[in-house]
Amino acid sequence: MVDPVLAPGSSRSIHQSGLALRHWPHWLQQQTTAELQPEHLLTHLRQEIPWQQPKIRVYGRLHPIPRQSCWIGDGGCQYRYSGLLQTPEPWSAPLLALRQLLDGCLGCGFNSLLLNRYRDGLDRMGWHADDEPELVADHPIASISLGVSRSLRFRPKPAPAGHGDAPPFSLELANGDLLVMDAPTQQHWLHALPERRRVAGERINLTFRRIRTS
Numbered sequence: 001m002v003d004p005v006l007a008p009g010s011s012r013s014i015h016q017s018g019l020a021l022r023h024w025p026h027w028l029q030q031q032t033t034a035e036l037q038p039e040h041l042l043t044h045l046r047q048e049i050p051w052q053q054p055k056i057r058v059y060g061r062l063h064p065i066p067r068q069s070c071w072i073g074d075g076g077c078q079y080r081y082s083g084l085l086q087t088p089e090p091w092s093a094p095l096l097a098l099r100q101l102l103d104g105c106l107g108c109g110f111n112s113l114l115l116n117r118y119r120d121g122l123d124r125m126g127w128h129a130d131d132e133p134e135l136v137a138d139h140p141i142a143s144i145s146l147g148v149s150r151s152l153r154f155r156p157k158p159a160p161a162g163h164g165d166a167p168p169f170s171l172e173l174a175n176g177d178l179l180v181m182d183a184p185t186q187q188h189w190l191h192a193l194p195e196r197r198r199v200a201g202e203r204i205n206l207t208f209r210r211i212r213t214s
């Protein structure tokens, strides 16, 4: 049994109208399991994940997405994002251990995981919300960052659906950080990982989610 460390005092909460985030800097480094230390996880993910760079249609033309990705989940956890239907790859032992640790710490039940690999500062993710109908809307999304630091940008969805007057902001996510996006953030806000030209190093991000299963 792993020994979860989720000291309430070490997180910071960010609340704005329609947005609720919790951020634990260097959370992984505080865990006692050796296989979950950032360097172990990075090595595992680089070697064992079947990374893909699918093409998506933008204005009628096919373009490779500007990053690599992989979708992992329990059987039946199909997910459509960027217009692509994803059938889940199976859990590896370290990723299952991380999921169980997060389930215990946060008191929830993740059943799927989207991995994104930004090979350098040119790889990026555009503005979007994780609000697809397959996702359980009021379930938290837990994001683990590995590798170089990058900024995650937030901005409200345009009014009236969102909270259009709130100012955009950035959150710097470093190696080992845990960010939890609580409901109703995805309903009212967008997020993006913009390119950062001066960054040469790699970042891998893991977002644990809950897909509806019937």
Ligand SMILES: O=C(O)CCC(=O)C(=O)O
Binding pocket: 114, 116, 125, 130, 143, 152, 173, 191, 192, 193, 205, 207
């Ligand atoms: O890489 C990140 O931190 C953001 C990933 C993301 O936006 C997503 O998985 O929906």
